[in-house]
Amino acid sequence: MRTREVSHSGAAPRFNEMMVAMTIPPFERFxxxxxxxxxxxxxxxxxxxxxxxxxxxxxxxxxxxxxxxEHGRYLRAWVFTIAARVAIDSSRKTPSDTLSLGHEGxxxxxxxxxxxxxxxxxxxxxxxxxxxxxxxxxDLEYAEIGTALGSSADAAxxxxxxxxxxxxxxxxxx
Numbered sequence: 001m002r003t004r005e006v007s008h009s010g011a012a013p014r015f016n017e018m019m020v021a022m023t024i025p026p027f028e029r030f031x032x033x034x035x036x037x038x039x040x041x042x043x044x045x046x047x048x049x050x051x052x053x054x055x056x057x058x059x060x061x062x063x064x065x066x067x068x069x070e071h072g073r074y075l076r077a078w079v080f081t082i083a084a085r086v087a088i089d090s091s092r093k094t095p096s097d098t099l100s101l102g103h104e105g106x107x108x109x110x111x112x113x114x115x116x117x118x119x120x121x122x123x124x125x126x127x128x129x130x131x132x133x134x135x136x137x138x139d140l141e142y143a144e145i146g147t148a149l150g151s152s153a154d155a156a157x158x159x160x161x162x163x164x165x166x167x168x169x170x171x172x173x174x
Contacts, residue, residue: 024072027063034076035059037147038083044144045087054090058083077130080148084138120167128163135160 025033038058042051061082069078121129130149134140135156140148145156 131159132163
């Protein structure tokens, strides 16, 4: 006798998706899944030698915050955001090119772009927020943003564009 499966309008796939989104894997599995991509990202941004230290710092920061995560939905974007911040911190530690050109102590009077965007983008949906901050705050290429978000460069471009449109409407600029 054959039993018939009852469909509840796609309830099972949605439930499975929710369970995956809520489940946070053990840190070891998370590390194994993302280590190569994160190292590649850092090596492209900083060079191979500096990337090794930045890589260790990225996963050290991730480990410290891992137990406070509420869900596992955007782990890839989360670790790439940490890596981007570590890359920026690392580049700040190195002497700037302006000093080697003879300019004595250039003064930076504005906040970095990512800090200027944080308060504006906080009300955007998570994917759009990540795309906007990574593109305009960290000046990442769409291919890198797509990798961080687990999508394509085109999807990252669309998410950033949608986020900017929302921000413009919110500020009354559109």
